[in-house]
Amino acid sequence: MGKSIAKRGLVGALVVAAASALTVVAAGQAAAVGTPTGFGAGTTGGGNASPVTVTSSSALISAMQSSGSAVIRVSGMISISGMQDVASNKTLIGVGSGSGITGGGLDVDDADNVIIQNLNFRGWSDDAINVQDGSTKIWIDHNSFTDGYDGAVDIKRGSDYITVSWNRFFGHDKTMLLGHSDGNGGQDRGHLRVSYHHNWFDGTNQRHPRVRFGDPVHVYNNYYDGVGDYGVASTVEAGVLVEGNYFENTDSPCELGQGSSPAGDLVARNNHFVNSGACATQGSVNGIPYSYSLDPASNVKSIVENGAGTGKVA
Numbered sequence: 001m002g003k004s005i006a007k008r009g010l011v012g013a014l015v016v017a018a019a020s021a022l023t024v025v026a027a028g029q030a031a032a033v034g035t036p037t038g039f040g041a042g043t044t045g046g047g048n049a050s051p052v053t054v055t056s057s058s059a060l061i062s063a064m065q066s067s068g069s070a071v072i073r074v075s076g077m078i079s080i081s082g083m084q085d086v087a088s089n090k091t092l093i094g095v096g097s098g099s100g101i102t103g104g105g106l107d108v109d110d111a112d113n114v115i116i117q118n119l120n121f122r123g124w125s126d127d128a129i130n131v132q133d134g135s136t137k138i139w140i141d142h143n144s145f146t147d148g149y150d151g152a153v154d155i156k157r158g159s160d161y162i163t164v165s166w167n168r169f170f171g172h173d174k175t176m177l178l179g180h181s182d183g184n185g186g187q188d189r190g191h192l193r194v195s196y197h198h199n200w201f202d203g204t205n206q207r208h209p210r211v212r213f214g215d216p217v218h219v220y221n222n223y224y225d226g227v228g229d230y231g232v233a234s235t236v237e238a239g240v241l242v243e244g245n246y247f248e249n250t251d252s253p254c255e256l257g258q259g260s261s262p263a264g265d266l267v268a269r270n271n272h273f274v275n276s277g278a279c280a281t282q283g284s285v286n287g288i289p290y291s292y293s294l295d296p297a298s299n300v301k302s303i304v305e306n307g308a309g310t311g312k313v314a
Contacts (some may be wrong), residue, residue, distance in 0.1 A: 031071050032091050032115045033313040036139040037292055038195025038218060040163030043139040045091030045115030046071035053095070054078070060254050064090055064106075070292075074119060080104035083126050086114055087253040094118040097311025100144075101128075108135045117141045118310050124148035132157040132180075135193075140164045144309040146171040151207070156180035160191040168309030170202035179212025182236045188213040189237070197221045197292075198300075200308040205229045210258055215265070216238030221295050223304035224248065224276075230255045238264030239285035246300035247276040254279030273298035 031051065036043050051071040052059045057080045063072045069089040076095075081104050086092070088111045094100055100120030108114050110133040119144060121128040127150050131138055136159065145152040145167065152169055154177040155162055169175050176196070179188055192214030198221050201208050205228040211217050217240045224231050224245060230252040234240040247253040253276055256263035265283030295303055306312075 030142075032093055032117050032139075034141075036115075036141065036163040036165065038163040038197060038290060039161045039193045040137060040139045040195065041290065043113055043115060043137040043163070045069075045113060045139070046089060047091075049091075051293065057081075060084075061103075064092060070212050074099045074101070077102050077122070079121065081125075083107040083130060085109055086111060086116075088112045088114065090113040092117070094120065094143075094310060100310070101166055105129060105148075107132070108138060109133050111135045111138075113137045115139045116143065117143070117285070118313050119143045120278035120310050121145045121152065122152075127151040127154050129153045131155040131159045131162060133159070135159045136161045138162040140167065142166045142308070142310060144168045144170075144186075145175075148172055149257045150174055151177050154178075155192065155194055156188070157184065158187040158191045160193050162194045164194065164196045164199065166198045166304075166308045166312070168200040168202060169204045169208075171204075173205040175201065175204045176209035177187075177207055177209045178209045178214055178217060179236075179238070182212065185213055185237065193217065195220075195292075198304050198308060199223070200304045201225065201227055201231070203228070203258075208232055210235065211238040211240050211264065212236050212239055214259065216241055216288055218243075218288055218292075220244045220292070221297075221300050221304070222246075223301050224250045224253065225301075226250065227253075230258075231264070233258040234266040236264060236265035238266075239283070240264065240266045241285045241288060242266060242268045242271065242279060244294045244300065246272045246274070246297055246304075248274040248301065252277050252278040254281070256280045256282055265281045270297055271293070272300065 053073040227250040268279035
């Protein structure tokens with residue numbers, strides 16, 4: 001089927017300036033640090049709600065599934081089972097650099113206005129973070145992901161207006177899926193608008209991201225280091241702008257189509273390549289509707305290595 005959004009070419013305001021990591025504050029801050037840019041701009045999570053600190057799975061699940069706004073400080077590594085729902089208007093933030101979630105994952109399902117920041121995700125049995133069923137205004141920032149079963153950050157089923165920023169992914173295969181399946185266009189067309197910036201893909205294998213239907217999807221200022229299979233894949237009806245990224249020791253930075261999925265559109269510009277292949281490109285991408293700061297691609301490696309992952313906001 002044809003695209004429901006007419007191609008407008010690459011338009012949209014662009015501010016070229018050096019971006020930096022979030023402001024350093026005292027350890028154990030109560031609320032999220034900084035504010036999101038890109039499609040997730042305006043996400044406030046639990047806002048100024050009085051913070052609650054959790055140290056057990058039962059306390060974590062109760063707090064993040066409660067009604068109303070909540071700021072939830074996760075202290076230590078908490079083991080959970082399966083996929084546990086996160087309700088609307090929540091901030092989940094790790095205390096220090098060693099807090100997070102192991103064993104299970106977070107399901108942001110039909111929820112709005114959620115922040116997930118400064119958490120370590122380890123050994124999840126399904127997805128680490130799954131955003132689905134029309135969830136909007138989500139910010140996933142400064143987390144670290146390793147050694148899980150399926151997706152680290154999967155976004156699908158009509159979800160929209162999301163920013164994934166300053167995360168580190170390592171020791172993992174299927175990193176980030178955007179779009180549920182080739183047959184889910186009825187729910188996904190006109191949605192799945194996501195900004196991915198300043199993430200560190202450190203020896204991961206595939207899906208950085210793998211995109212269906214979303215147009216535009218903005219992939220900028222990320223560091224791809226030793227990626228095994230491929231970096232970015234644009235598939236069925238997608239439009240992906242890949243710009244200002246640093247690709248090192250990555251044979252296939254960008255691909256068109258993947259598996260049985262047909263090729264989408266992909267535009268690549270101002271990327272930096274070291275011992276890497278080239279980006280496959282075709283077509284055009286809908287305009288980026290927001291202003292943003294773009295680091296020079298040659299500086300992205302050092303910026304991202306110094307700023308991505310847990311412990312960089314506290």
